[in-house]
Amino acid sequence: MSEARLNLAVQKSGRLAEGGMSLLKRAGLRFGYGRDALHRRAENMPLDLLLLRDDDIPSFVAGGACDYGIVGENVLYEAQARSERYGGLEVVLRLGFAGCTLKLAAPKDGSVRGVEDLEGRAVATSYPGLTRRYLEERGIIAEIVEMRGSVEVAPRLGIADAICDLVSTGATLEANGLAAFETVLESEAVLIRRRNGRNGPVAEVAATLIQRAEGVIASAQTKYILLNAPTAKLPDIKALLPGSDAPTVAAVAGRDDVVAVHAVCREQVFWETLEKLKAAGARAILVLPIEKMMA
Structure with a gap:
């Protein structure tokens, strides 16, 4: 890690990658290729990009390998719900893209109509930390079934009584005979950092980057x-x-x-x-x- 260069983690592919790179380019940054496919170097600002999986970004920022990161709120808060290691991460700026909603949903013709109906039931999700915390805060004890994909098929296959999953248009829920009944989290892309991170020249670079990003966001709106x-x-x-x-x-x-x-x-x-x-x-x-x- 260079003492004079800001290290920024971004998703290497997907909506967050496209939105993050677009934001940085509109903020005036020009990038050349770095040492490998996971590293890119800004040509007109002391800043290096690390291209990572989205769920690895909180780890890199919390561990100090990166100073800042662009990540979905859903990923950040899931990491914080799972481990105290991520408690020192904070949101610096909401970026206004990659919006989605984490919702609880159940079969339309089933007996689950609200959160209170989940008592003693099974809930399938890719976000076990957020789901468990949300239910426990409401006094609901449910079995959390962790799945890495195809969460929406769990009720139909008898794996769970309900699901907690990201929803954008709702078409996937509709196709699987599900209806959302509770919003757990409204999420969008955010810029995060570790509290008590590096100071000096790197902090000055970060302040410039944040000011430019705020200008890009303001102009878009x-x-x-x-x-x-x-x-x-x-x-x-x-x-x-x-x-x-x-x-x-x-x-x-x-x-x-x-x-x-x-x-x-x-x-x-x-x-x-x-x-x-x-x-x-x-x-x-x-x-x-x-x-x-x-x-």
């Missing part, structure tokens, strides 16, 4: 709106702009009754928003993406 509005309707127009504190208002050449409004909107801009703006008198409405943003 923010839009720039330009429109013309009747001067008399300006208060109504400003009230409709989502998440805009103080839009810029400028004169329109040759018009005393119309102004140009420019606004950075920090909330999602829906078609309904544009329709309301038009109904209030706005014209020539443009919604533009923001590539980079720094507060």
Whole structure:
């Protein structure tokens, strides 16, 4: 480990890998190839990537082999539920991609309808630590059946009465005759580090990386709106702009009754928003993406 270079762990394949690399590239990092297929070196920042399995990332960060890691909250909290070794890991930044939900589900035509029905039953899951802790916090004692894949078939094969699994669209549950009845965890990609990690130059690199990542995340969630509005309707127009504190208002050449409004909107801009703006008198409405943003 270099004393002057930040070591960052990312997933080597999958949604987290794609989202993580996209975030880093949009933050301005350029990568060359490293010593092997699991290592890449940033060319314009003192930072090295380690490409790992997602469930290995908490171990590398907790053990000090990596300073930071990009991992799903579900993986982090499962590791912490299993072992005190990971208690020193903390979330630095929520990254806004790879969202999923860990849910309890059971057969639609079965007798399990809620958490209280799991008392004395068997629950199949790839997240035994989270599942056990969630149930015990609610006073439910159930048998936890750990599975590494195909969890959704467990009730149909008589292995378990219910499951606890990641859900995105719900199509897999539907295909196996299951219905979700409880949310255990809302998860997304997060940047993690070990408390009391390295200081000095590495901490400065980390601060720069975090600042850039925050800018990337903010720009992805923010839009720039330009429109013309009747001067008399300006208060109504400003009230409709989502998440805009103080839009810029400028004169329109040759018009005393119309102004140009420019606004950075920090909330999602829906078609309904544009329709309301038009109904209030706005014209020539443009919604533009923001590539980079720094507060």
